[in-house]
Amino acid sequence: MDMDMNRARDRGSRERLVVIGGDAAGMSAASQARRLRGPDELEIVAFERGHFTSFSACGIPYWVGGDVAERDELIARTPGEHRARDIDLRMRTEVTEIDVAAGRVHARDVDSGAESWTSYDKLVIATGARPIRPDMPGAEAPGVHGVQTLDDGEALLASLARARGRRAVVVGAGYIGVEMAEALIKRGYEVTVVNRGKEPMSMLDPDMGRLVHRAMTGLGITMVDGAEVTKMLTGDDGRVRAVATGDAEYPADVVVLGIGVEPETALARAAGLPLGPHGGLLTDRAMRVRGHENIWAGGDCVEVLDLVSGLYRYVPLGTHANKHGQVIGTNAGGGYATFPGVVGTAVSKVCDLEIARTGLREKDAHRVGLRYETVTVESTSRAGYYPGASPMTVKMLAEHRTGRLLGVQIVGREGAAKRVDVAAVALTAGMTVEQMTSLDLGYAPPFSPVWDPVLVAARKATAKVRATTT
Amino acid sequence: MDMDMNRARDRGSRERLVVIGGDAAGMSAASQARRLRGPDELEIVAFERGHFTSFSACGIPYWVGGDVAERDELIARTPGEHRARDIDLRMRTEVTEIDVAAGRVHARDVDSGAESWTSYDKLVIATGARPIRPDMPGAEAPGVHGVQTLDDGEALLASLARARGRRAVVVGAGYIGVEMAEALIKRGYEVTVVNRGKEPMSMLDPDMGRLVHRAMTGLGITMVDGAEVTKMLTGDDGRVRAVATGDAEYPADVVVLGIGVEPETALARAAGLPLGPHGGLLTDRAMRVRGHENIWAGGDCVEVLDLVSGLYRYVPLGTHANKHGQVIGTNAGGGYATFPGVVGTAVSKVCDLEIARTGLREKDAHRVGLRYETVTVESTSRAGYYPGASPMTVKMLAEHRTGRLLGVQIVGREGAAKRVDVAAVALTAGMTVEQMTSLDLGYAPPFSPVWDPVLVAARKATAKVRATTT
Numbered sequence: 001m002d003m004d005m006n007r008a009r010d011r012g013s014r015e016r017l018v019v020i021g022g023d024a025a026g027m028s029a030a031s032q033a034r035r036l037r038g039p040d041e042l043e044i045v046a047f048e049r050g051h052f053t054s055f056s057a058c059g060i061p062y063w064v065g066g067d068v069a070e071r072d073e074l075i076a077r078t079p080g081e082h083r084a085r086d087i088d089l090r091m092r093t094e095v096t097e098i099d100v101a102a103g104r105v106h107a108r109d110v111d112s113g114a115e116s117w118t119s120y121d122k123l124v125i126a127t128g129a130r131p132i133r134p135d136m137p138g139a140e141a142p143g144v145h146g147v148q149t150l151d152d153g154e155a156l157l158a159s160l161a162r163a164r165g166r167r168a169v170v171v172g173a174g175y176i177g178v179e180m181a182e183a184l185i186k187r188g189y190e191v192t193v194v195n196r197g198k199e200p201m202s203m204l205d206p207d208m209g210r211l212v213h214r215a216m217t218g219l220g221i222t223m224v225d226g227a228e229v230t231k232m233l234t235g236d237d238g239r240v241r242a243v244a245t246g247d248a249e250y251p252a253d254v255v256v257l258g259i260g261v262e263p264e265t266a267l268a269r270a271a272g273l274p275l276g277p278h279g280g281l282l283t284d285r286a287m288r289v290r291g292h293e294n295i296w297a298g299g300d301c302v303e304v305l306d307l308v309s310g311l312y313r314y315v316p317l318g319t320h321a322n323k324h325g326q327v328i329g330t331n332a333g334g335g336y337a338t339f340p341g342v343v344g345t346a347v348s349k350v351c352d353l354e355i356a357r358t359g360l361r362e363k364d365a366h367r368v369g370l371r372y373e374t375v376t377v378e379s380t381s382r383a384g385y386y387p388g389a390s391p392m393t394v395k396m397l398a399e400h401r402t403g404r405l406l407g408v409q410i411v412g413r414e415g416a417a418k419r420v421d422v423a424a425v426a427l428t429a430g431m432t433v434e435q436m437t438s439l440d441l442g443y444a445p446p447f448s449p450v451w452d453p454v455l456v457a458a459r460k461a462t463a464k465v466r467a468t469t470t
Numbered sequence: 471m472d473m474d475m476n477r478a479r480d481r482g483s484r485e486r487l488v489v490i491g492g493d494a495a496g497m498s499a500a501s502q503a504r505r506l507r508g509p510d511e512l513e514i515v516a517f518e519r520g521h522f523t524s525f526s527a528c529g530i531p532y533w534v535g536g537d538v539a540e541r542d543e544l545i546a547r548t549p550g551e552h553r554a555r556d557i558d559l560r561m562r563t564e565v566t567e568i569d570v571a572a573g574r575v576h577a578r579d580v581d582s583g584a585e586s587w588t589s590y591d592k593l594v595i596a597t598g599a600r601p602i603r604p605d606m607p608g609a610e611a612p613g614v615h616g617v618q619t620l621d622d623g624e625a626l627l628a629s630l631a632r633a634r635g636r637r638a639v640v641v642g643a644g645y646i647g648v649e650m651a652e653a654l655i656k657r658g659y660e661v662t663v664v665n666r667g668k669e670p671m672s673m674l675d676p677d678m679g680r681l682v683h684r685a686m687t688g689l690g691i692t693m694v695d696g697a698e699v700t701k702m703l704t705g706d707d708g709r710v711r712a713v714a715t716g717d718a719e720y721p722a723d724v725v726v727l728g729i730g731v732e733p734e735t736a737l738a739r740a741a742g743l744p745l746g747p748h749g750g751l752l753t754d755r756a757m758r759v760r761g762h763e764n765i766w767a768g769g770d771c772v773e774v775l776d777l778v779s780g781l782y783r784y785v786p787l788g789t790h791a792n793k794h795g796q797v798i799g800t801n802a803g804g805g806y807a808t809f810p811g812v813v814g815t816a817v818s819k820v821c822d823l824e825i826a827r828t829g830l831r832e833k834d835a836h837r838v839g840l841r842y843e844t845v846t847v848e849s850t851s852r853a854g855y856y857p858g859a860s861p862m863t864v865k866m867l868a869e870h871r872t873g874r875l876l877g878v879q880i881v882g883r884e885g886a887a888k889r890v891d892v893a894a895v896a897l898t899a900g901m902t903v904e905q906m907t908s909l910d911l912g913y914a915p916p917f918s919p920v921w922d923p924v925l926v927a928a929r930k931a932t933a934k935v936r937a938t939t940t
Contacts, residue, residue: 424892
């Protein structure tokens with residue numbers, strides 16, 4: 001029996017909180033717990049298998065594209081800063097097993113291979129996500145890159161420096177694929193995006209994705225739609241040289257995978273913890289793993305409740321991870337906080353095109369049995385006469401008969417994306433589109449037409465709901 | 471007895487809707503009523519005493535400042551366009567009396583002096599506002615200008631062209647005063663702003679107004695605070711030459727009055743219609759004048775319910791006027807719509823400084839007996855590492871104990887002002903600051919730090935409410 005397990009004897013009355021994963025959710029939880037309880041009351045041990053803590057994965061495209069000069073700008077808090085707050089942070093140390101019955105985790109030092117058990121009173125699982133690697137020939141070849149971690153970013157930058165030509169292929173046209181395509185254009189590459197869907201940005205309905213398609217083509221990006229990548233072809237040196245679909249080959253000096261991530265829950269699965277249909281951990285509102293009083297989970301390894309559809313979804317976003325960490329740390333520190341769920345907000349940018357959505361797309365609504373009306377309006381970011389006013393397209397979904405807001409999608413230029421926040425709050429509050437028509441939104445000519453584009457859409461949606469109800 | 475009064479006999483079964491005032495509220499009402507009922511069912515007669523219809527008064531500072539080249543860009547719809555929609559629009563015709571008992575209005579042609587009575591089945595009062603003119607010597611002198619109408623704007627531009635020097639004094643530092651000060655700077659004037667308050671922008675608490683003060687001084691504007699203007703001094707030609715306060719004189723080749731407006735309700739008062747404490751008409755939720763089934767009022771001549779304080783306020787803003795018009799037109803056209811009230815949102819811009827508020831200021835909360843906690847946080851418009859991230863100050867008021875959001879004020883650069891919309895929706899929904907902490911707002915590095923500034927404020931406010939409740 002491991003000595004470490006006799007926790008009461010070894011540590012007196014101090015509790016021990018163990019955190020698996022040193023990124024947003026894990027370290028936010030550790031920091032918040034520390035804020036509430038000092039080191040004399042609570043010992044905090046955190047394991048991170050990589051080289052970095054608390055970094056912005058969302059910033060990687062901007063680092064690769066050259067907008068952000070230094071890797072370290074993407075690091076919110078270094079290991080040293082965490083340690084200065086009395087967090088016993090063990091870097092390059094991978095947790096290999098969770099022993100729930102005994103309340104301990106087994107870890108291995110990645111460099112030395114040394115192994116040990118660490119007991120816990122409270123456990124936080126924040127193991128994050130891993131990029132989906134296509135299971136096909138050549139997928140692991142040099143020159144093929146994910147962009148999930150800072151290590152990935154460094155490897156990609158090194159690969160770009162080494163590449164013989166300036167042809168890049170991006171696989172996938174979700175927001176990571178789209179942002180990476182722009183980054184590579186900025187570095188002077190010829191960029192081809194191979195996309196399984198008919199339009200890029202499947203976070204949008206296809207009619208709105210079409211607008212993004214047009215903007216990407218306008219940037220000089222070659223769009224290959226409705227194409228499934230079947231293999232990566234390699235050269236004599238073993239390095240990737242092309243991406244093959246069923247009927248074509250796209251030469252590539254470098255390939256970036258933007259086909260998404262999946263929850264990193266192998267440890268949790270082996271420990272018998274409850275996983276949902278998307279492979280993520282299932283928690284309650286306090287972010288406690290279901291059925292486990294003293295285990296919490298958050299960030300990219302959990303599923304979240306979608307407040308609009310009522311279903312659990314997998315939404316790996318840094319903003320949720322930070323909120324989860326805050327809630328977990330509060331609860332693990334003896335306080336009380338909850339994370340009620342998400343409404344599905346996401347924003348992105350391609351060159352000067354801003355893209356946003358919240359709530360349900362048409363196919364989401366359809367899937368959960370919601371009948372809806374939809375309107376699409378063209379408006380402007382500012383009063384039409386004010387310099388810099390730019391066009392903006394707003395699509396709105398409202399439930400048939402009740403008129404409850406179901407979702408909003410926006411594509412436009414400066415000032416478009418964050419307008420979706422109004423709809424995110426309205427969704428959270430369960431407003432109808434008619435209630436939205438009288439929202440007291442900020443108006444002045446430099447910021448909005450006298451009817452904000454979101455209100456124009458709400459008016460049209462109200463009229464449509466009325467017309468189809470009577 | 472006027473023949474026009476025998477309405478059933480003269481017009482068969484057609485109803486007549488009479489609208490007094492051809493700007494946002496009046497013409498929106500007329501247009502919406504027309505949309506719902508054709509000319510065979512509803513006759514619409516609208517009276518406007520000025521030269522223009524449906525113009526953007528809010529755009530006048532940008533026209534004067536040169537951002538908007540032509541006056542006509544500020545006109546949303548011309549008299550001809552209204553007439554093309556079967557609205558019998560009588561320009562330069564002033565209504566001089568409302569005879570509620572007989573259901574008729576008396577009007578006078580401003581140019582010819584011709585007078586007549588027009589009967590109505592339904593009446594819309596949209597008489598707008600008039601600028602507050604200080605009652606002091608010289609207030610009516612040439613060179614002293616209000617900026618309420620397009621005629622005012624033309625007079626000011628003509629005056630600027632005629633002015634002998636380049637010194638301008640703006641009286642008042644509300645948003646009109648502040649916007650006009652910037653416009654005059656853009657035209658190459660030396661600008662002095664004489665302000666009764668200690669800080670400009672009394673729509674903000676003084677601690678936030680201080681930030682605006684600093685920006686205005688930075689623009690080269692001379693700020694005279696806590697000073698009451700006592701008279702306008704005139705030269706031998708009768709034109710204004712200086713503005714005098716109790717103890718100083720400020721030379722002026724032109725003076726702009728930015729001391730606000732008051733409801734234009736002399737007609738309504740004479741007709742015995744109900745007015746509130748601010749002199750505006752009082753309506754119900756359907757925008758009907760209280761106690762009158764067939765009379766509606768909206769725009770700058772009415773008071774509105776403040777949903778946060780529960781009191782009626784006077785909030786003359788184009789955005790409300792348009793909504794009122796829409797609601798009135800729907801109801802007068804036989805449909806159903808309501809205007810529930812405002813939460814007090816306002817946004818403005820001085821150079822690249824964006825200013826926003828919604829809900830209650832400290833003094834508003836105090837006045838209505840609400841005890842509150844307040845926090846002020848510094849954050850940034852984008853992820854700190856993303857190019858163009860700029861500082862943003864957010865102040866938040868939450869009710870003591872309950873934590874209900876009471877108000878938000880924001881001062882920052884690009885992307886700051888419209889963030890207040892999130893708080894406007896949250897106020898409408900009656901959210902607590904703790905509920906706000908889990909709002910699913912859009913996050914991507916070009917648009918926001920991982921914790922949106924509004925969420926940072928909500929977190930801090932939540933902590934403060936908790937700390938003061940236990």
